[in-house]
Each structure stands twice: as structure tokens, then as C-alpha cells.
Amino acid sequence: MQLSRCSQGICAIILLLVASAFLLDDLASLFTTGVLVFGLLGQYLLFDKSEREIIRSVEVRRSLGRKTIRRGSSLQVISQVTFRGSPRMHVRITDLLPKNTILADGETTESTLPDPGQRTCSFRYRMIPLTHGTLSFSGVRVECRNLFFEDSLSLAHPAYTQPAITVMPSGLFQVPASESMEGTRDNRKASVYSSFDIHSLREYQPGDDLRHVDWKVSAKYNRIFLRRYSSPLSHPPLIIVDLPWSGAPVPEKEFSRMISEVTGLVNHTLQTYQRISILFISGPNVLHLIHDEKNAARCIAELREWMHPAERLTHFYHMADRTDLRSRVRRYEEARDDAPDTIRSPFFDAMHDHYLSVLGHQRNPAFSGQIARTVSPIVTTEAFLFTLWTGDISHIRHVVRPLTTQQIRVHVKIIDDSRPERSVPQGKPAPAGGKR
Amino acid sequence: MSPLPRELWFFIPLAAIVIAIAILWPSPTGYAGIVLFVVFAGLFHVGRTRPDRGFLLTCSSVPLVVTCALQNIWAGAGAACLLAGIVSSAMGLLESPDDNRSFGLFCGSVVVIALLIMFSNHVTAPLLIIAGITCLVLFIQSVRNYQFRKEYSGAG
Numbered sequence: 001m002q003l004s005r006c007s008q009g010i011c012a013i014i015l016l017l018v019a020s021a022f023l024l025d026d027l028a029s030l031f032t033t034g035v036l037v038f039g040l041l042g043q044y045l046l047f048d049k050s051e052r053e054i055i056r057s058v059e060v061r062r063s064l065g066r067k068t069i070r071r072g073s074s075l076q077v078i079s080q081v082t083f084r085g086s087p088r089m090h091v092r093i094t095d096l097l098p099k100n101t102i103l104a105d106g107e108t109t110e111s112t113l114p115d116p117g118q119r120t121c122s123f124r125y126r127m128i129p130l131t132h133g134t135l136s137f138s139g140v141r142v143e144c145r146n147l148f149f150e151d152s153l154s155l156a157h158p159a160y161t162q163p164a165i166t167v168m169p170s171g172l173f174q175v176p177a178s179e180s181m182e183g184t185r186d187n188r189k190a191s192v193y194s195s196f197d198i199h200s201l202r203e204y205q206p207g208d209d210l211r212h213v214d215w216k217v218s219a220k221y222n223r224i225f226l227r228r229y230s231s232p233l234s235h236p237p238l239i240i241v242d243l244p245w246s247g248a249p250v251p252e253k254e255f256s257r258m259i260s261e262v263t264g265l266v267n268h269t270l271q272t273y274q275r276i277s278i279l280f281i282s283g284p285n286v287l288h289l290i291h292d293e294k295n296a297a298r299c300i301a302e303l304r305e306w307m308h309p310a311e312r313l314t315h316f317y318h319m320a321d322r323t324d325l326r327s328r329v330r331r332y333e334e335a336r337d338d339a340p341d342t343i344r345s346p347f348f349d350a351m352h353d354h355y356l357s358v359l360g361h362q363r364n365p366a367f368s369g370q371i372a373r374t375v376s377p378i379v380t381t382e383a384f385l386f387t388l389w390t391g392d393i394s395h396i397r398h399v400v401r402p403l404t405t406q407q408i409r410v411h412v413k414i415i416d417d418s419r420p421e422r423s424v425p426q427g428k429p430a431p432a433g434g435k436r
Numbered sequence: 437m438s439p440l441p442r443e444l445w446f447f448i449p450l451a452a453i454v455i456a457i458a459i460l461w462p463s464p465t466g467y468a469g470i471v472l473f474v475v476f477a478g479l480f481h482v483g484r485t486r487p488d489r490g491f492l493l494t495c496s497s498v499p500l501v502v503t504c505a506l507q508n509i510w511a512g513a514g515a516a517c518l519l520a521g522i523v524s525s526a527m528g529l530l531e532s533p534d535d536n537r538s539f540g541l542f543c544g545s546v547v548v549i550a551l552l553i554m555f556s557n558h559v560t561a562p563l564l565i566i567a568g569i570t571c572l573v574l575f576i577q578s579v580r581n582y583q584f585r586k587e588y589s590g591a592g
Contacts, residue, residue, distance in 0.1 A: 001581075009491040013498055021559050028505035028512060030559050032498055034549040034566045035516045041573055042542055048577065055588060088528065139590070147490055147527060156590035 001044075001151040010040055040148070047149045050086040055153060057084035060095075060140055060160045065305075068166040071132045072313045073287050074104045075165065076305065079123040081140055085115040090145045093121045096138035096154065098165065100131040102311060104246070128311045132169040136161045201225045236273035238380045238408070239265060240399060242387035243282040246309035254388050258415040259307050262386055266303065270296050277378050278303070282310035284319070284367040284395040289374055314367065319394040321368075321401055325359040365398060372402040382409045389414045442530065446521040447477070453504065453514050461507045469507075472500040476519075480526065493523045505553075513550040517543045 003011065014036050021029035058081060065076035079095045095108040106125025129135055139156035201214060204224035217225045241262055244250045262278075269276045276299060278290040288306055293299045329352060336348035375383075383403050387396060400410050454473045458466040476496045483492045497519040505512025520542060524530045530539055549566070556562045 006488065006491045006494075009488075010494055013495065017498070017502075018563070022563065025559050027509075027553050027556065027559060027562075028502050030562055030566075031505045031509060031512055031549060031553045032501045032516070034552070034562070035501065035520075035546055036494075036498070037566060037570055038545045038549065039520060039542060041570060042538065042545070044577070045573075046538060048581070052584060055584075087532070147529075153585060153588060155588050157588055158590065161590070 001149055004145070004148055004150060007040065007043075007148045010036060014040075043148045047089075047144075047146055047151075050089050050146075051144045051151055051153075054083055054086055054089065054091060054144060055142055055155065057082075058140065058142060058155060058160070059083070060155075060162075062095075062137065062163060064163060064165065067163065068168060069129065070168050070287070071129055072282075072285055072311060074126045074128050074305070074308070074310070076126055077123070079108075081121045081123075083119055083142075085112060085117060085119045087116050088114050088146050090114060091119070092143040092145070094141040094143070095123045095125075096141055097127050098129070098135035098137050101127045101129045101135065104128050104308065104311070126308075129165065129167040130311070130313065132167045135165045135167055137163075198227045198229060200228045202228060235380045235382075236269050236276050237382040237384055238375065238378055238403075239269070239276065239278045240383060240385040241278065241280050241307070242385065242396070242399075243280060243287070243306070243308070243310045244388050244390060245283060245312045245315075247312070248391060250309045251388060251390065254415045255309070258386050258388060261413065261415065262307070263300070263303060265384060266299060267296075270299065277380070279374060280306045280310075281371075281395070281399065283312045283392070284314045284316045284365060284398065285310070285312050286367070286370045286374060291378065316365070316367075316392050316394045316398075318392070319365060319398070320358070320362065321397045322359065322362060322364055323401060324397070325355055325362065328355045329359060367395060368398045368402060371399055372405075375402060375406065375408070380408060382411070384411045384413055386413045386415065389416050442525040443480075443522050446518045446525065450515060450518040450522070453511055453518070454500075457504060457507045457511050463507075465503055465506050469500065469503040472496075472503055476500055480522065490523065490527050493526060497523065509550050509554050513546050516546050520546075 014033055017029045017033040017036070020026060021033060061080045061082075063078045069075050077095075081093045081095065083091065083093070085091060090111065090113065092109065092111045097103060097108065104126040106123065108123050108125055110121040110123065112119050112121065137160070139154055139160040141152055141154045143152040144150065201217060202225065204213065204226055208226055212226045212229075214225050214227045239262065241258075244255060266276060266278065275292050275294045276290070277292055278299075280287040280289070287310055288302075290299060290302050293302070332348050332352035332355065336345055336352060339345045339348060385396070385399060387393070396412065400412070403410050451473060454469045457469055476493070479492055479496045483489045486492060501512055501516045501519060504515040521530065521539065524535070524539060529535055549562075552562050552565060
């Protein structure tokens with residue numbers, strides 16, 4: 001418990017009166033001291049009684065967006081703290097996050113004015129767990145203040161720390177089993193000509209292929225009609241969104257543009273293909289996968305939930321791809337062999353040895369494996385990677401490489417006016433990584 | 437016609453006590469009581485909008501209580517109760533029946549202190565008694581607080 005400024009001043013007066021009463025042997029001063037002491041003591045007892053009543057009446061209800069999440073992904077929490085207020089008592093309620101989590105957005109603190117009735121504080125926020133395991137909320141902190149005193153108490157009884165959140169390690173990221181393929185499509189890379197449903201007929205025009213004439217209908221109407229076939233279009237493109245790091249300044253204008261571009265592409269894809277897959281990454285961290293979603297409203301809701309700067313648990317710094325390193329080693333070997341003079345040969349030798357030593361020490365990051373595992377069940381021939389191209393961008397290489405290996409054409413959409421869009425065809429090298 | 441504010445019901449008897457003291461025991465201290473009453477009333481009026489009004493009123497009421505108690509301990513007790521009523525009303529601490537009950541208890545404790553002072557010749561004994569009661573209350577409260585916090589902080 002702490003004294004307010006008013007109480008501190010009264011205590012100073014009490015000390016002054018005690019000193020004067022003791023030194024001057026003045027009973028009148030002592031009487032005044034006694035009155036002030038008993039008055040302050042009475043206020044303390046009243047404050048304590050009100051505080052206890054408030055704390056006893058606190059009830060907490062929390063609802064989570066999901067009970068199980070991945071480490072590093074954000075979780076929507078809605079908390080409602082109900083309590084009975086007290087006259088002349090200011091109450092401040094803080095919903096305490098679980099340990100090892102950070103607040104992504106929203107407010108967890110609310111102050112209320114003195115009121116003896118039932119009060120409800122509602123909090124809506126997003127948090128990001130930084131470690132895996134089962135996490136419980138730390139409870140609720142209640143701060144009470146009146147004219148004379150202020151006090152706070154963290155309520156950590158199990159009734160205030162529910163529900164528990166299960167946080168899965170992000171290193172095991174993979175497509176959830178329920179969303180995986182279950183033999184519904186035998187030929188994953190189906191040809192665009194694999195279906196021959198007739199969706200309409202039209203009259204013959206010179207130059208049309210006579211093999212498509214519908215003879216039965218033509219005989220009926222005495223005019224030549226051609227069949228128009230419908231066939232499935234190619235598979236919907238995979239959309240990969242590289243979210244910026246929340247720990248660094250985010251270019252707001254470019255990020256807004258990226259959001260609108262992603263939303264536009266998602267809408268277009270849903271209209272065209274009636275389903276879509278979106279992968280959210282933030283640097284070398286796989287955050288979330290929307291797999292084969294058919295519901296446009298749910299898709300937009302998920303976009304709204306995830307399209308924010310994200311916390312990064314892992315960072316890359318000039319993390320070169322091993323395939324690139326091997327190709328450089330080969331290139332310098334060839335250059336050394338082809339070098340006609342002995343002047344350039346030592347340079348090529350030195351470069352060759354350098355890249356060889358780097359190759360010997362560098363292992364493939366777990367991120368590449370995660371991307372490969374995540375993308376492998378998705379049937380697509382095309383992918384769009386949206387990135388702001390800020391900070392270290394070597395992870396782009398590790399995203400593009402597994403996709404090109406699976407014969408997926410990657411379009412890197414850089415949301416930066418000064419840079420052009422890049423398209424990476426199947427089997428061709430991806431944009432170079434490194435620090436801009 | 438609007439009813440008289442609650443503070444005024446305390447002001448009138450307080451003025452009567454101060455004037456009675458000056459008449460019954462004419463001395464410089466008695467006249468000083470009138471001056472201090474005027475100062476208190478002035479501060480009460482001037483400091484209406486100040487954020488530290490409670491402390492300001494307490495500061496200005498202490499010399500008045502001391503002055504009255506110097507003349508007669510029961511006059512001091514009466515002044516203390518009335519001043520407490522004025523300050524409590526001004527700070528909104530006398531609004532409900534519970535507040536009135538608390539104020540009554542405070543007045544009772546003032547009477548007890550006055551009795552204690554009346555039967556004492558020197559400061560030491562009543563000072564020790566007041567300090568002892570205060571320490572006892574604080575000790576009991578600290579034990580209760582410890583148990584309460586233990587229960588609600590999840591340690592119990």
C-alpha cells in the first residue's frame with residue numbers, strides 16, 4: 001500500500017505535532033496528533049474494506065481465437081473482467097499476459113471512475129507467444145486508489161489464469177493433417193485438357209475445326225453448330241506473403257500497398273478458381289498457412305488477422321543458399337581451368353577455396369525444409385511472393401528454391417517503386433539474397 | 437429556496453465555539469482562534485478548485501484545533517469534530533449512511549482521546565498509548581493483508 005500526496009502531507013504534520021508535543025510537553029498538540037492519527041487510520045481501514053470488496057467481486061472470462069497455436073504466430077484474446085465498484089475508489093484493471101509472450105496490438109489496461117455499481121472491462125488484443133509449451137495467463141492486476149491511499153494486487157489464483165494455451169514449436173511447421181490431400185485428386189499436375197464437358201453450342205464460322213461439330217444438333221436445326229468445351233483452368237496460384245518484422249520500422253505506404261495488392265489477388269483468385277492457398281512468412285519464419293480455402297469471407301477474415309508486421313524468432317544475415325554456393329564453386333573451377341595466364345589463376349583459386357570453405361561450414365537452414373514440407377501438398381504451378389524487400393532478404397532465396405524445385409513458377413512482387421517486379425521461371429535462379 | 441449546504445451546518449457551531457472561547461477565556465490565544473477561523477474559512481472559499489484542497493484544509497484546521505484545545509480540551513474536541521465534518525463534506529466523504537456512521541465513530545474516538553488527555557499530566561503516557569494502539573491496528577491489518585494476498589495471489 002502506498003500513501004497519496006495528501007496522506008504524506010498529513011503524516012508530515014503528525015510528525016511535526018508529535019515533535020512539538022514531546023519537546024514542549026504540550027497536551028493540546030498531542031490531542032491534535034491523536035485526532036489526525038485516528039482519522040488517517042480510519043481512512044485506511046475504510047480503504048482496505050473497499051479494496052477487499054472490489055477484489056472479492058472480480059470475475060474474469062477469456063475467450064481465445066484458438067487454443068493451439070504455433071510459436072511466433074499471433075493469437076486473438078477477448079477478456080472480460082467484471083467487478084463491483086466502490087464510491088470514491090478509482091479502479092484500474094490490467095489483464096496480465098502469460099509469461100514469454102508479447103503484446104502484438106490492442107489494450108490490456110482500463111481505468112474506471114468511482115461508481116458503486118457492477119462494472120465490466122472488456123479487452124480485445126493480440127499476443128504472440130515466444131516459447132512453446134502450455135502457457136497460462138498471469139492473472140489480472142487490480143489497482144485501487146482513493147484520496148488517501150493506493151494499492152495494487154495481482155490476482156494469480158487459478159480462477160483468474162484460465163484458459164491455458166498450447167503453443168506448438170514453430171520448427172515442426174507443416175500442413176495440418178486435416179487439410180492434407182486424401183486421394184481426392186489422383187493426378188495432381190492435371191492437364192488443362194483433362195476434362196471435356198460441353199458448356200454451350202455456337203454456330204459454325206469459317207475456319208472452325210470441323211471435329212467439334214455437333215452433328216445431331218446441326219441436323220435438328222439444319223445449321224452447323226459447334227460444341228464449346230469447358231475444361232478446368234490450371235490450379236490456383238499459391239500466394240506467399242512475406243510480412244515485415246515488427247521490431248524494425250515498417251514503410252507504411254508500401255505495406256498498405258502490399259495489403260491492397262494481396263487482397264486484390266486473393267479476390268481475383270477466388271473468383272477465378274473458387275479456392276486459394278496463402279502462406280504467411282516473416283523473414284525465415286513460417287507463420288501460417290491458409291490451405292485450399294473456399295470461403296471468401298473466412299479468407300478475408302484470416303487476411304485481416306495476419307496482415308500485420310510480425311515478430312521474428314529467427315533472423316538471417318547473408319544466409320546463402322547451398323546450391324548457389326556449389327554453382328559458384330563450379331564456376332570458379334571452370335574459370336581457373338580456362339584462365340590463359342598465371343595472373344588471374346591465383347584469384348580464381350582464392351575465390352574457389354573461399355566458397356568451398358563456406359560451403360563446408362554452412363548447413364541448409366530449417367526454414368528451407370519447412371517451406372518444402374509446407375508447399376509439397378499444395379497443387380499449383382504458379383506462386384506469387386509479396387515482399388517489401390527491406391532488411392535482410394536472403395530468406396527469399398530459401399523460399400524460391402524449393403518452389404522452383406517443384407516446377408512452380410515464382411513471381412516475386414516487390415512492393416517498392418524503385419524496383420521492378422521479378423519473375424522466376426521454373427528451374428531458373430531466384431533473386432539474389434543479401435542486405436539491401 | 438435551495439437548502440443550506442452541509443458544510444454550513446458545521447460552520448455555524450464552529451464559529452459559536454470559537455467566539456465562546458474568546459468571550460469565556462479572554463486571552464491572546466482565544467483571539468488567535470478567531471483569526472485562524474477566518475483564515476480557515478477564507479481558504480475553504482478560495483481553494484474550491486484546487487486539486488490539493490483536502491491537504492490545504494487539513495493544514496489550516498490543525499492550528500485552530502490546537503488553539504481551541506489550549507483553552508479547553510472539550511472545546512478542542514468539538515472543534516476537531518466540526519472541522520472534520522467540514523473537510524469531509526467538502527471532499528465528498530459524507531454522502532451515504534455508511535459515511536455518517538464512520539464519521540460518528542471518528543467523533544467517538546475524538547472523545548476517547550480527549551478523555552485520555554484530560555486525565556494525563558504529561559505527554560509521554562498518552563503518546564505511548566496512541567502509538568501503541570496505532571501499532572496494534574497496523575500489525576493486525578498487516579497480518580490480515582498477508583492472508584488475503586496469499587489467498588488471491590495463488591500462493592495459498
